[in-house]
Amino acid sequence: MAISTFNGGIHPPEYKELTENCAFEIMPSPEEIILPVSQHLGKDAQPVVKKGDEVFAGQLVAKAEGFISAPIHSSVTGKVLSIGKEVTPSGFPKDSIIIKTDKNSSAEKILLPPLDPETITPDEIRQRVAEAGIVGQGGAAFPTYVKLSPPKDKQIDVVILNGCECEPYLTRDYRFMIERPDDLIEGFKLILKALGVNRGVIGIENNKPEAIRILSEKVKSHSGLEVISLKTKYPQGAEKMLIKAVTGREVPPGKLPMDVGAVIQNIGTALAIYDAIVKGEVLITAALTVSGKGIKNPKNLLVPVGTPIHDVIDYCGGVTEDAVKIVVGGPMMGVAQFDLHAPVLKATSGILVLTKEEVEKSPETPCLRCGQCVGACPLNLVPTKLARYSQLQKYEEAEGADITVCMECGTCAYTCPANIPLVQWIRLGKQKVLQMQRERVTN
Amino acid sequence: METLAQTETKQKVYFDLTTSPHLHSGWSTSKVMWFVNLALAPSIAAALVFFGLYQILIILTAVIFAVGTEALIQFIRKKEITWFDGSAALTGLLLALTLPPNFSLSATAIGSIVAIGLGKQIFGGIGYNIFNPALVGRAFLQAAFPVQITTWTKPNFAVDSVSSATPLAAFKFDKFITDTSSLALGNVGGSLGETSALAVLIGGIFLIVVGIVNWRIPVSMIIGMFFFSGIFWLINPQQYPSPVFQIFAGSFLFGAMFMATDWVTSPITNKGMWIFGLGISLVLVVIRIFGGLPEGVMYSILIMNAFVPMINRFTRPRTFGALKEEKK
Numbered sequence: 001m002a003i004s005t006f007n008g009g010i011h012p013p014e015y016k017e018l019t020e021n022c023a024f025e026i027m028p029s030p031e032e033i034i035l036p037v038s039q040h041l042g043k044d045a046q047p048v049v050k051k052g053d054e055v056f057a058g059q060l061v062a063k064a065e066g067f068i069s070a071p072i073h074s075s076v077t078g079k080v081l082s083i084g085k086e087v088t089p090s091g092f093p094k095d096s097i098i099i100k101t102d103k104n105s106s107a108e109k110i111l112l113p114p115l116d117p118e119t120i121t122p123d124e125i126r127q128r129v130a131e132a133g134i135v136g137q138g139g140a141a142f143p144t145y146v147k148l149s150p151p152k153d154k155q156i157d158v159v160i161l162n163g164c165e166c167e168p169y170l171t172r173d174y175r176f177m178i179e180r181p182d183d184l185i186e187g188f189k190l191i192l193k194a195l196g197v198n199r200g201v202i203g204i205e206n207n208k209p210e211a212i213r214i215l216s217e218k219v220k221s222h223s224g225l226e227v228i229s230l231k232t233k234y235p236q237g238a239e240k241m242l243i244k245a246v247t248g249r250e251v252p253p254g255k256l257p258m259d260v261g262a263v264i265q266n267i268g269t270a271l272a273i274y275d276a277i278v279k280g281e282v283l284i285t286a287a288l289t290v291s292g293k294g295i296k297n298p299k300n301l302l303v304p305v306g307t308p309i310h311d312v313i314d315y316c317g318g319v320t321e322d323a324v325k326i327v328v329g330g331p332m333m334g335v336a337q338f339d340l341h342a343p344v345l346k347a348t349s350g351i352l353v354l355t356k357e358e359v360e361k362s363p364e365t366p367c368l369r370c371g372q373c374v375g376a377c378p379l380n381l382v383p384t385k386l387a388r389y390s391q392l393q394k395y396e397e398a399e400g401a402d403i404t405v406c407m408e409c410g411t412c413a414y415t416c417p418a419n420i421p422l423v424q425w426i427r428l429g430k431q432k433v434l435q436m437q438r439e440r441v442t443n
Numbered sequence: 444m445e446t447l448a449q450t451e452t453k454q455k456v457y458f459d460l461t462t463s464p465h466l467h468s469g470w471s472t473s474k475v476m477w478f479v480n481l482a483l484a485p486s487i488a489a490a491l492v493f494f495g496l497y498q499i500l501i502i503l504t505a506v507i508f509a510v511g512t513e514a515l516i517q518f519i520r521k522k523e524i525t526w527f528d529g530s531a532a533l534t535g536l537l538l539a540l541t542l543p544p545n546f547s548l549s550a551t552a553i554g555s556i557v558a559i560g561l562g563k564q565i566f567g568g569i570g571y572n573i574f575n576p577a578l579v580g581r582a583f584l585q586a587a588f589p590v591q592i593t594t595w596t597k598p599n600f601a602v603d604s605v606s607s608a609t610p611l612a613a614f615k616f617d618k619f620i621t622d623t624s625s626l627a628l629g630n631v632g633g634s635l636g637e638t639s640a641l642a643v644l645i646g647g648i649f650l651i652v653v654g655i656v657n658w659r660i661p662v663s664m665i666i667g668m669f670f671f672s673g674i675f676w677l678i679n680p681q682q683y684p685s686p687v688f689q690i691f692a693g694s695f696l697f698g699a700m701f702m703a704t705d706w707v708t709s710p711i712t713n714k715g716m717w718i719f720g721l722g723i724s725l726v727l728v729v730i731r732i733f734g735g736l737p738e739g740v741m742y743s744i745l746i747m748n749a750f751v752p753m754i755n756r757f758t759r760p761r762t763f764g765a766l767k768e769e770k771k
Contacts, residue, residue, distance in 0.1 A: 324459045336460045361467045380763045405763070418570070421462075
């Protein structure tokens with residue numbers, strides 16, 4: 001059988017061996033946590049506590065505002081120190097609630113009443129998911145209950161659970177799949193129930209045979225569920241690529257997966273849903289891989305949301321002498337950090353400490369027109385052209401060449417032998433084109 | 444244990460803040476160029492074996508003058524001197540391998556100067572040239588030294604049946620067919636690098652395997668050659684040579700593996716590479732069959748080089764998910 005996949009893509013070194021055999025460890029609460037009110041796509045949450053308030057772990061500290069938003073809960077028991085602008089992993093300062101942990105408190109964390117997964121209704125699932133502040137764990141942090149509430153006119157016929165974890169280094173989803181397969185399947189079934197869909201596919205890259213074996217065995221007793229083994233290729237876990245590989249359908253530019261009848265959920269999201277419904281837990285724990293050759297003890301960790309990055313790094317033994325770059329997220333799409341006081345957010349999937357050797361690049365030369373970026377682009381764009389238009393500020397041409405379709409996966413820049421920062425140029429051009437389009441609408 | 448608080452102050456200034464992606468394949472322009480130079484080693488060896496050690500002087504002359512011209516022009520233009528990136532050396536090496544054995548060293552030097560000066564640097568240097576620089580140099584020599592450049596030498600191990608004329612010329616003018624095994628090995632008259640198909644294929648396949656040469660260009664050229672020359676062969680096998688002969692004789696394979704695949708002067712899209720390769724073969728068959736010259740790889744590649752910007756424009760891939768009719 002041919003292994004399902006998409007056209008283009010790359011296969012960078014995986015580096016998963018650093019942490020793939022590290023079971024999740026629970027990291028103790030830090031001295032203080034920083035909770036930005038925006039840890040999701042959409043409107044900022046509104047703080048409901050003020051300086052000096054005592055809060056418990058699991059207590060609501062900021063409520064959702066509007067349809068696309070998510071509430072924030074405290075991950076520790078302690079006292080609100082201040083509310084103000086703090087740096088976040090995206091690099092932008094955001095309004096944040098700082099809570100000083102009370103190490104002596106013996107208070108249990110606050111739980112919501114557990115619900116019975118057998119008798120729960122789709123509306124109850126959505127309501128609980130919203131209440132628990134669950135956001136997509138794949139990186140974009142889109143509020144999950146919105147994704148579980150598709151408009152009536154969209155016919156969804158398949159839900160895909162994204163077990164690709166195609167970013168190098170990261171092993172968080174892999175650990176979840178082998179440590180909590182039963183809970184994962186229960187969570188997945190709750191998603192299917194909320195959407196009223198019968199067919200559920202778990203897509204896993206074939207570099208994770210153990211996860212494929214375990215889950216294939218487990219889904220046998222559930223009708224409608226199947227596991228599909230996918231070619232190990234970056235960016236197999238990108239929504240459009242995954243839908244193409246599993247269903248053969250292409251999401252048109254500017255459209256959503258639900259426009260082709262598919263919904264994608266992350267492994268971590270399915271487990272968060274399970275925990276919220278069966279155990280009554282709100283989303284206050286971030287599961288992340290701490291890896292890279294620059295960290296002394298690579299680990300998979302369960303960290304209280306809001307823990308500053310430097311505390312996580314200290315917990316993993318600190319950095320080595322040759323560490324030069326600290327990245328939140330994966331190495332292909334993550335963000336380099338300049339201030340390690342930035343906190344771990346709900347959707348943070350990894351912290352990477354990279355050494356000089358890992359990030360080394362050769363000097364940039366003019367484009368050699370080799371076409372490697374064209375062949376590798378999973379969205380069939382012409383990255384070298386897009387970057388050139390951006391350099392020359394030819395934004396109309398860039399728009400015509402579909403610059404806004406680019407998802408910034410980094411495949412082109414990875415392959416470029418001339419070492420041109422293609423993604424940086426395209427990102428810039430994309431912003432300019434989007435701005436141009438907004439102005440066109442308002443004029 | 445060292446905590447980050449200690450390391451932070453010490454290391455913060457070194458933090459690299461470049462944006463994603465944070466990994467890179469490790470390829471660089473100069474690494475690619477040196478790999479291609481390396482892939483030509485079998486062809487150099489074949490040239491020395493069949494035509495004698497003197498040929499190393501032609502190769503060295505071509506490389507030294509190519510690198511020197513590049514450095515000189517960059518110095519005059521106050522640009523960074525990149526003579527060690529392997530690109531000028533490659534142009535010199537490719538040019539040398541297209542020259543006949545025992546070719547004049549002074550003419551070789553002129554060829555290299557023209558290749559780098561008019562073929563590459565006049566357009567702005569690496570990445571900006573339209574035509575394959577080595578072939579520009581070769582075309583200049585063809586025009587300037589028409590006699591010397593078609594004066595062939597018998598190979599060292601020539602059997603009696605092999606003349607010093609190239610197999611293509613022998614066929615064109617005397618209807619003499621050289622046997623394929625001599626063509627494959629390279630024991631025939633011809634340019635330094637072109638005679639041994641085996642040596643060319645070893646280097647070419649190496650470049651395909653490491654991902655430098657996109658297989659579509661050589662494969663489409665071979666398919667095109669089979670098809671276009673096959674038509675004529677089927678019409679009259681006495682008058683026209685077989686497709687197999689056409690592929691193995693002359694510099695077809697050398698051109699397919701090392702000249703047409705030059706990154707800068709070939710298309711960037713997969714579909715474009717097919718059009719480019721098929722186009723080269725079509726032009727080549729026309730030149731070889733109807734033209735006055737026995738060979739024509741150089742001109743057919745140069746002609747198709749000129750079409751590359753247009754090919755790129757018309758073969759833009761369909762954006763993922765876009766409907767066919769929406770394609771702009």
